[in-house]
Amino acid sequence: MESLDPRIARLEISDDAILQPKEALDQLVTYEVFVQKKDKAAFEHVGIVHASDVEMAFIFAKETFSRRFTCFGMCVVETGKIRITGYTDNDNNIYDQVAKVEHGDGPEEIYEIFHLKKRGKQHVHIGSVEAESYDNALYKAKVLYDDEKPKFNVWVIKNSDILFSDEDDKAIWDTLSDKKYRDATAYRAMDKIKKFKEEQLNQ
Amino acid sequence: MYGGGNLFETPKLDELRNEDPIKLKEFEDRIERGEKIEPNDWMPALYRKQLIRMIEQHAHSEIIGALPEGTWITRAPGFKRKMSLMAKVQDEVGHAQLLYSAAETLGKSREQMIDDLISGKSKYSNIFNYPTFTWADCCFISWLVDAGAIVNQTANARGSYGPYCRALDRICAEESFHLKYGHHCVIHLATGTPKQRKMMQEAIDRWWEPLMHFFGPPDKLSVHTETLVKWKVKMATNDENRQQFLDMYVPKIWELGLTIPDPNLKKNAETGLWEYTEPDWAEFKRVINGDGPCNKERLAVRRVAEERGEWVRQAMLAPQSKYVVPLA
Numbered sequence: 001m002e003s004l005d006p007r008i009a010r011l012e013i014s015d016d017a018i019l020q021p022k023e024a025l026d027q028l029v030t031y032e033v034f035v036q037k038k039d040k041a042a043f044e045h046v047g048i049v050h051a052s053d054v055e056m057a058f059i060f061a062k063e064t065f066s067r068r069f070t071c072f073g074m075c076v077v078e079t080g081k082i083r084i085t086g087y088t089d090n091d092n093n094i095y096d097q098v099a100k101v102e103h104g105d106g107p108e109e110i111y112e113i114f115h116l117k118k119r120g121k122q123h124v125h126i127g128s129v130e131a132e133s134y135d136n137a138l139y140k141a142k143v144l145y146d147d148e149k150p151k152f153n154v155w156v157i158k159n160s161d162i163l164f165s166d167e168d169d170k171a172i173w174d175t176l177s178d179k180k181y182r183d184a185t186a187y188r189a190m191d192k193i194k195k196f197k198e199e200q201l202n203q
Numbered sequence: 204m205y206g207g208g209n210l211f212e213t214p215k216l217d218e219l220r221n222e223d224p225i226k227l228k229e230f231e232d233r234i235e236r237g238e239k240i241e242p243n244d245w246m247p248a249l250y251r252k253q254l255i256r257m258i259e260q261h262a263h264s265e266i267i268g269a270l271p272e273g274t275w276i277t278r279a280p281g282f283k284r285k286m287s288l289m290a291k292v293q294d295e296v297g298h299a300q301l302l303y304s305a306a307e308t309l310g311k312s313r314e315q316m317i318d319d320l321i322s323g324k325s326k327y328s329n330i331f332n333y334p335t336f337t338w339a340d341c342c343f344i345s346w347l348v349d350a351g352a353i354v355n356q357t358a359n360a361r362g363s364y365g366p367y368c369r370a371l372d373r374i375c376a377e378e379s380f381h382l383k384y385g386h387h388c389v390i391h392l393a394t395g396t397p398k399q400r401k402m403m404q405e406a407i408d409r410w411w412e413p414l415m416h417f418f419g420p421p422d423k424l425s426v427h428t429e430t431l432v433k434w435k436v437k438m439a440t441n442d443e444n445r446q447q448f449l450d451m452y453v454p455k456i457w458e459l460g461l462t463i464p465d466p467n468l469k470k471n472a473e474t475g476l477w478e479y480t481e482p483d484w485a486e487f488k489r490v491i492n493g494d495g496p497c498n499k500e501r502l503a504v505r506r507v508a509e510e511r512g513e514w515v516r517q518a519m520l521a522p523q524s525k526y527v528v529p530l531a
Contacts, residue, residue: 003500004334005274013500013507026516027314027526030307047370048304048529050313052519064300068377080527087243089233120239120365123531153241155530181287187383189390193458196394200460 029078031057033065034114034125036073043075043125045114054078054163062172068182071173075164083134083156089119093150095142104133110159111137113145116152123155219430222247234435239365242308242531253436255309258367261356262302263320263327267501268348269295271331275341287384291345294381298374305366308529321506328352329487330413332495339392339399339406346385347410347452351417353382354448355439363435366531386455393459400460407456408464415482418445424484449477 003009028050034043046065051057057076066074088094111131114123126145131137137156165172180186219227226245233240240246269292276292279285303313319325330348335341353375360371392403419441431437439447450470456463467480490498 003497004336005270005500005504006277007274007504007507008500013503025312025314025526026513026520027312028516028519029525030527030529032530045531046373047301048307049300050526056519064297067297079529080525082530084243084530087241089238119241120368122369153243179290181283181384182290182380184380184383187380187387189387192390192394196390196460197458 028052029057030080031061031076032079032082033057033061034075034077035065035069035071037070039072041072043073043114045123048079049076058163058165066173072170073165073167073173075162077157077162081157081161083138085138085154087116087119087153088150089152091150092152093146094154095146095151098138098142099135101133101135101139104131104136106132108132111141112157112159112162113137113141114155114157115145116154117149119152123153128159219247219249231433234363234433239368240363241365242528247434249430250434250436251309253431254364254367255306255311257436258302258306258309258364259311259316259319260326260328262299262306262316263325264331264352265295265299265302266320266505267327267331268344269299270501270504271333271335271497272341272344275335275338278338279341280338284388287380288341288345291381291384294377298370298377301370301373302367304529305364305370308366308531310528312526312528317505317509321502321509323493323502326491328417329491329495330410330417331501332490332498333410333413334497336409337402337406339402340409342385342388342392342403343406343410344385345381346389347414347456348417349378349381349385350452351414351444351448353378354444354451355418358438358444361435361438390459393461404461407461411464412482412486415445415479416484416487418442418448420484420487421481446477449479453477 007013029052031049031051031054033046033049035046036043049057049060049064051060054076057078058074061074061076065071085094086097088097108130110128111134112128113126115126116123126141129137129140129144131140134156138154141154141156227247230240230244230246230250233244240250272288272295273292276285276288279288303316306316307313316325320327330344335344356371357375360368360375362368389403392399422440422442428437428440432440449468453463453468453470465480467478470477489495493499
């Protein structure tokens with residue numbers, strides 16, 4: 001059968017070429033993506049992208065995660081730069097397992113803290129601490145942010161590792177008003193069906 | 204939204220015998236309580252394997268499923284239809300990205316998945332191995348194949364694996380216009396000129412059997428899936444999904460004055476179940492194993508995209524950073 005796919009016809013793709021095995025993995029780096037669903041709302045984890053560097057990751061993240069839902073801000077961070085605790089379940093609070101670490105071996109800097117408050121949901125930004133190491137930041141987060149509800153997992157990220165969208169660039173999140181064809185309401189057709197049925201009856 | 208009729212391997216009993224019974228019990232209790240499993244949690248090897256297989260098949264289906272519809276973008280009737288179809292196809296490819304990400308949290312790299320797709324090792328929804336001869340074929344996919352996939356995937360969204368459920372929730376929300384768009388296209392043809400009606404009817408005649416295949420082999424022929432149901436990997440059986448689809452969409456097809464090429468199709472008033480002619484399952488097997496009308500060309504398009512994009516990936520590689528498995 002001759003192909004109906006214009007790509008096959010135009011690009012002169014042969015469909016029986018022998019597959020050459022690839023030599024090495026060329027997998028790009030993984031970045032975690034967080035968005036603000038409302039103005040001034042906390043950043044929530046939404047998923048990942050693969051990219052060569054953090055700026056490219058931001059562009060991919062914007063394409064993937066801000067197209068359809070409201071978005072007021074976005075940030076990305078390399079997955080490998082996130083320090084994660086273990087996971088707990090039932091009513092066990094992960095902070096109960098966090099040891100007292102009053103100092104670290106690095107200079108004091110800002111760390112961002114994300115909590116998993118319900119298993120199956122997303123990690124949500126809860127606040128930041130000034131600390132001298134990841135463990136020091138985690139302990140300070142325990143002191144500051146551990147209320148009575150259990151936290152099942154905590155992510156600790158250096159603020160300097162995160163690329164945030166610019167407050168002055170908010171216009172990039174606006175949806176163009178001429179994209180109505182992306183809404184279900186643009187496809188009402190009950191009138192047509194009704195008219196068709198009436199015509200059938202009258203015949 | 205193109206995922207459907209997943210094929211599972213027959214679970215081997217010894218695979219479970221090697222698991223730590225205490226951890227297995229904790230794992231099963233967690234699912235029983237309705238809690239989601241997260242990537243860092245202990246899970247049986249079989250659970251991991253079947254989930255990777257299922258999510259990966261779903262992701263491949265989104266990518267390959269975009270091909271038969273994508274071929275019609277340039278030939279869609281009118282600017283409006285072109286815009287809608289382009290938006291839909293773009294969505295589907297984006298959804299493949301979300302699904303690959305979810306599968307990656309289980310430890311299989313995206314590149315390995317793409318490699319397995321291109322080499323034919325991994326499967327995707329069989330229905331996309333058939334050609335779209337006319338615009339009406341494209342409308343059939345947009346409405347009814349999407350509808351079938353929604354039946355399958357809304358069931359899966361209640362499953363036990365956190366990252367997959369989150370991806371599906373997002374996908375379902377993004378897709379709200381797809382089904383309406385497809386229905387709109389079919390209504391337009393079905394209530395149009397005699398020539399348009401004929402074109403739509405011919406598409407239904409061509410696609411009905413592949414669509415019945417889409418939900419997978421009947422339960423009595425399917426592999427033993429009790430464990431997968433208990434672990435909430437599989438949320439509804441193939442026959443349950445097929446019944447639900449028939450119940451929702453056969454009346455909608457009939458009300459447009461279109462017919463379905465199965466003389467035995469009717470709803471049994473007593474059992475409340477649809478009766479139908481079993482589609483040819485030998486044909487299903489033959490096509491899924493590579494011998495369908497479009498298998499080769501679908502993979503060829505992916506292979507060429509991969510080959511021609513290689514220099515971009517190589518140029519972008521940052522050797523100072525290493526790939527790691529995503530967290531959630």
